[in-house]
Amino acid sequence: MNEFRSRLTRISWLGWLALAFLGIALGLRFFALDQFPPGVQHDEVFVANFAQTILQGHYPIFFELNRGNEPLFMYFTAGMFKLFGETVWALRGAAALCGFGAIVLTYFFARDIFSFEFENPRAPTEAARTRGAFIAFVTVAGVTFAFWSLYESRIGLHTISVYLFAVATFYAFWRGWTRRQSWLILFSGALAGAATYTYRSGLFVPFALLAFICYTLIFYRKQWQKIWWTIPLTIMLAALIYAPLFQFITAHPETALARLGDLSGDMDALRQGNPAPMLTNVAKVFGMFGVSGDPEWRYNVAGRPIFDPLWAVLFYAGLGVALWRFRRAAYAFVLIWLAVMLLPSILSGSDLSQHRAVGAIGAAFILPALPLDEIRTFAFKRWGRNGNIAVGAAVALLILLAAVGGINAYFVTWTNNPEVRLIQRADLATAARWLDEHQGDARALVSAEFANDLDRGSFNLVARKQNRAQFFQGADTFALPANADAFVVDTRSGPIADSFRAKFFQDAPTLETTLADGTPEVRIYKLTAQQFQTWRAARAENTIARTTDDQIKIQAVDLADAKSGETLDAQLWWQIAAPRATDADGLQWVGALTDANGYEWSDAASLGYTPSQWQRDDLVVTRLSLAVSPDAPPQDYTLNLRLASAHGDIPLIKNDAPPASSIPLATRALTRGPVPQTKPELPIVYPSKAKFGAIQLLGTDAAGEAARGGAWRLVLFWHTDEKLGANYKLRLVATTEAGQEIARLEETLLKGIYPTRQWRAGDYVRSVHDLEIPADAPNGKAVVRVSLWTPDDKPVGRADGAPIAGIEVGGRAHTFEKPNPQVARTARFGDAIEWVGYDLPETNLRAGQPFHLKLYWRALQPTDKPYTAFVHLLDAHGRVIGQKDAPPLNGEAPTDTWVANEYLADEYSFEIAADAARGAAAVEIGFYDPQSGERLPVADDAGQGDRVLIEGLQLAP
Numbered sequence: 001m002n003e004f005r006s007r008l009t010r011i012s013w014l015g016w017l018a019l020a021f022l023g024i025a026l027g028l029r030f031f032a033l034d035q036f037p038p039g040v041q042h043d044e045v046f047v048a049n050f051a052q053t054i055l056q057g058h059y060p061i062f063f064e065l066n067r068g069n070e071p072l073f074m075y076f077t078a079g080m081f082k083l084f085g086e087t088v089w090a091l092r093g094a095a096a097l098c099g100f101g102a103i104v105l106t107y108f109f110a111r112d113i114f115s116f117e118f119e120n121p122r123a124p125t126e127a128a129r130t131r132g133a134f135i136a137f138v139t140v141a142g143v144t145f146a147f148w149s150l151y152e153s154r155i156g157l158h159t160i161s162v163y164l165f166a167v168a169t170f171y172a173f174w175r176g177w178t179r180r181q182s183w184l185i186l187f188s189g190a191l192a193g194a195a196t197y198t199y200r201s202g203l204f205v206p207f208a209l210l211a212f213i214c215y216t217l218i219f220y221r222k223q224w225q226k227i228w229w230t231i232p233l234t235i236m237l238a239a240l241i242y243a244p245l246f247q248f249i250t251a252h253p254e255t256a257l258a259r260l261g262d263l264s265g266d267m268d269a270l271r272q273g274n275p276a277p278m279l280t281n282v283a284k285v286f287g288m289f290g291v292s293g294d295p296e297w298r299y300n301v302a303g304r305p306i307f308d309p310l311w312a313v314l315f316y317a318g319l320g321v322a323l324w325r326f327r328r329a330a331y332a333f334v335l336i337w338l339a340v341m342l343l344p345s346i347l348s349g350s351d352l353s354q355h356r357a358v359g360a361i362g363a364a365f366i367l368p369a370l371p372l373d374e375i376r377t378f379a380f381k382r383w384g385r386n387g388n389i390a391v392g393a394a395v396a397l398l399i400l401l402a403a404v405g406g407i408n409a410y411f412v413t414w415t416n417n418p419e420v421r422l423i424q425r426a427d428l429a430t431a432a433r434w435l436d437e438h439q440g441d442a443r444a445l446v447s448a449e450f451a452n453d454l455d456r457g458s459f460n461l462v463a464r465k466q467n468r469a470q471f472f473q474g475a476d477t478f479a480l481p482a483n484a485d486a487f488v489v490d491t492r493s494g495p496i497a498d499s500f501r502a503k504f505f506q507d508a509p510t511l512e513t514t515l516a517d518g519t520p521e522v523r524i525y526k527l528t529a530q531q532f533q534t535w536r537a538a539r540a541e542n543t544i545a546r547t548t549d550d551q552i553k554i555q556a557v558d559l560a561d562a563k564s565g566e567t568l569d570a571q572l573w574w575q576i577a578a579p580r581a582t583d584a585d586g587l588q589w590v591g592a593l594t595d596a597n598g599y600e601w602s603d604a605a606s607l608g609y610t611p612s613q614w615q616r617d618d619l620v621v622t623r624l625s626l627a628v629s630p631d632a633p634p635q636d637y638t639l640n641l642r643l644a645s646a647h648g649d650i651p652l653i654k655n656d657a658p659p660a661s662s663i664p665l666a667t668r669a670l671t672r673g674p675v676p677q678t679k680p681e682l683p684i685v686y687p688s689k690a691k692f693g694a695i696q697l698l699g700t701d702a703a704g705e706a707a708r709g710g711a712w713r714l715v716l717f718w719h720t721d722e723k724l725g726a727n728y729k730l731r732l733v734a735t736t737e738a739g740q741e742i743a744r745l746e747e748t749l750l751k752g753i754y755p756t757r758q759w760r761a762g763d764y765v766r767s768v769h770d771l772e773i774p775a776d777a778p779n780g781k782a783v784v785r786v787s788l789w790t791p792d793d794k795p796v797g798r799a800d801g802a803p804i805a806g807i808e809v810g811g812r813a814h815t816f817e818k819p820n821p822q823v824a825r826t827a828r829f830g831d832a833i834e835w836v837g838y839d840l841p842e843t844n845l846r847a848g849q850p851f852h853l854k855l856y857w858r859a860l861q862p863t864d865k866p867y868t869a870f871v872h873l874l875d876a877h878g879r880v881i882g883q884k885d886a887p888p889l890n891g892e893a894p895t896d897t898w899v900a901n902e903y904l905a906d907e908y909s910f911e912i913a914a915d916a917a918r919g920a921a922a923v924e925i926g927f928y929d930p931q932s933g934e935r936l937p938v939a940d941d942a943g944q945g946d947r948v949l950i951e952g953l954q955l956a957p
Contacts (some may be wrong), residue, residue, distance in 0.1 A: 038429060039427070040091075042450070044156040045453075048086065062248050070198055073199075079094075105164070109170060109171040109174065139365045142369070150406060163358050163362065165198055166202075166341060169188050177227075180227050182227050201359050289312060294352055428446070428458045430521065439487060441485075443487070477608025482536070484529055490505075492515075499569070504535070545654040552643070562670055572591075572622045598816065633672075635753045640664050649662070659826055661858070686805065697786065698717040698719050702714050702804060727756050728749050731801065742809065773809060786801050821856045822840065823839075827938055828938065830936040832860050832862065835858075838855050838856060846912070846957070859900055859902045860900065862900075865895075882911060918956055
């Protein structure tokens with residue numbers, strides 16, 4: 001006890017002040033940690049998810065999601081979750097502990113290096129002790145209130161761990177080197193290696209340590225006597241610890257090095273001998289301390305420098321002092337620390353980032369203390385105690401300014417900024433806390449931008465009552481529960497569509513919070529079971545379509561009126577009859593707007609309410625917003641719907657029709673909108689400058705191949721500056737290179753739809769044409785020319801027209817007309833082939849007799865390689881009693897040559913084995929790689945595998 005009291009009496013008044021400020025630093029980092037920042041941003045959700053992965057028994061050395069993340073902080077966060085629960089406080093508590101620990105180490109580091117004297121390593125002079133205590137105190141006071149440090153210490157991100165490991169590494173090295181304690185030097189190498197597991201900037205910590213070592217070898221070589229052997233061991237230890245992570249990075253460069261894209265392209269200029277861009281970056285980074293700071297509200301009060309003007313002057317003066325005293329180890333160490341740990345920001349170029357420079361915090365705040373110490377020393381020598389009092393008063397004023405500025409910037413200006421509140425999902429946090437208190441037995445439906453994952457995580461980290469809410473994307477989805485009251489949460493980050501608000505919210509919200517400018521941030525509505533039932537009853541009369549397993553039923557579809565150049569809103573009303581799907585299935589409604597020729601003008605995809613949120617009998621409204629091109633002619637358009645999944649399209653049954661991957665739901669006649677005032681963006685593949693009187697052909701999307709016996713589809717994009725007086729005729733002519741005509745199409749342009757006489761001055765119009773290529777057309781190159789003619793067959797412009805495409809005629813015919821198989825059935829092979837049905841003329845088979853089967857395929861896209869199809873006839877024991885393995889169409893249609901959306905009728909015939917036994921039989925069908933034998937995966941109603949079966953066959957001897 002007496003020894004303890006003796007130690008207390010030896011603490012200087014500067015030490016007691018520093019201890020007080022360390023207490024303030026601790027309080028500022030933990031004060032209302034779950035409320036400031038005002039919500040949980042998505043990067044924090046990723047960190048929480050990584051920590052949960054660890055708690056589930058998985059221990060990765062690197063997390064590949066979110067552009068790659070080093071693991072050390074995630075393990076620390078997992079420990080916090082284990083101790084305090086999976087809450088936002090525990091998540092940010094890990095960062096706060098790292099930030100506070102870094103401040104404590106910075107204090108001891110600064111005090112030690114500036115009080116150390118090589119002449120008196122064991123007993124520094126009073127002046128040296130005062131210098132060290134003063135510089136350490138000013139440093140701690142600055143870091144305590146700095147926005148930079150407050151932000152990094154209070155956000156649940158792993159960047160702050162770089163600062164902790166950087167100062168720990170440097171302090172361990174300094175103590176070991178100056179006291180010649182080899183174990184501490186080796187420990188600094190271990191810490192440097194561990195720093196590479198913190199954040200990408202942590203990779204620079206070993207380089208800073210190496211720079212320290214090089215400096216000491218140049219200027220303080222004698223200090224290494226008897227401990228020189230620790231240098232290679234320290235470097236080797238750091239390298240060995242980093243080695244597993246390095247091995248992972250080299251094995252997975254596409255994810256582990258994803259953030260290298262943040263590096264500046266100015267590195268290339270530097271390598272080419274042009275240092276000017278990099279020097280500009282250096283100036284910007286050093287300017288962020290006093291001129292202009294990080295411009296992103298995500299990380300800073302946008303543009304606010306790290307230091308206020310007075311502290312900035314001291315910082316730049318401190319750089320001068322450190323350079324002036326560079327031969328003194330303490331000053332050199334601070335400069336090296338700063339320079340190396342600023343490199344991540346310097347190398348990121350024009351994207352100025354104090355976030356990436358987090359490892360330099362300690363050095364940056366030591367520098368302003370250096371000129372203050374010079375002033376203190378001068379004042380004491382000149383004026384004695386009065387000089388100390390004056391300097392003390394000035395320092396107190398500086399600290400007060402820093403405290404007011406930093407605390408106000410973080411807890412007021414930054415926290416209440418609308419962009420920050422959006423990034424931090426403050427609206428979701430407000431809703432979670434309110435629902436904790438008021439939800440009761442009612443359901444809660446929360447509209448969120450990223451309802452499937454990240455926003456759900458933001459909400460759940462704040463909520464005390466987990467899994468009490470369902471999430472949907474209100475921009476295109478609304479859910480109507482059955483037999484339940486519900487609170488519906490309309491958030492600023494994921495607002496509910498105006499059309500849904502107008503339909504479902506007649507009463508004022510139960511809760512409404514706003515930003516300072518009056519913009520609503522959260523609105524919570526209480527809707528009763530009776531209200532939901534009223535809306536549901538209006539749509540529950542008929543089921544117009546369903547999935548084959550009856551999991552989902554489509555109750556209605558509403559198509560709004562629209563004109564060309566506008567958006568056609570289709571509202572799909574669907575009911576969850578038996579929720580069995582999972583989020584991993586990746587379900588999406590996909591709507592396509594097509595004309596009578598099957599040409600797709602627009603498509604849109606949405607689900608907005610993922611299976612993990614479903615409850616039985618929920619009725620869901622999904623809005624598909626289909627953009628109608630300004631050049632779309634006035635005609636009937638059909639909405640075709642399919643339910644896509646990660647395993648292929650899920651078959652839909654409309655009324656009593658056979659299952660199909662896509663079904664027509666509704667038709668709407670669209671009219672022409674206003675003439676565009678500027679040229680619209682059109683999907684022109686091959687531009688053209690051809691003119692036909694007042695009409696200009698802007699271009700085509702012509703494909704380069706045309707199959708004999710098939711139709712070659714051509715899309716033409718037109719524009720006119722004048723009102724036309726006649727309905728022009730279109731002539732398409734395909735000729736060989738020798739001039740032989742092989743195909744011709746003549747028709748009135750858009751006859752019965754939008755003939756040219758109806759075109760308006762300034763109109764943009766698109767027309768779709770199918771040029772029939774005769775089956776006996778010669779193979780080879782051909783040229784297609786287009787021309788326009790008056791109703792009395794006079795050319796508009798040149799009679800021979802203009803060439804619009806060079807095509808290659810040959811191969812097989814491509815058919816885009818949907819077949820009508822004897823049995824409709826859907827399965828997906830890989831991601832490119834869809835089976836749509838089959839013809840089986842005979843199901844009662846005989847041994848030794850021929851077997852015939854016709855399969856119908858739909859091409860989703862060409863495969864990456866040619867696959868072989870197999871058709872195997874199996875007996876009751878699974879033995880093959882007949883087979884044919886061949887590329888489709890007996891090799892005439894390799895799967896890597898298929899054209900998207902074409903259909904193929906593929907016939908297979910073989911003889912059944914003569915010794916085949918009587919009994920049940922089945923046919924197995926699939927595809928395999930002829931080189932490796934590996935089969936394509938199959939997804940159908942029966943699940944996943946590598947084949948589909950046609951069962952119900954009988955075999956007689």
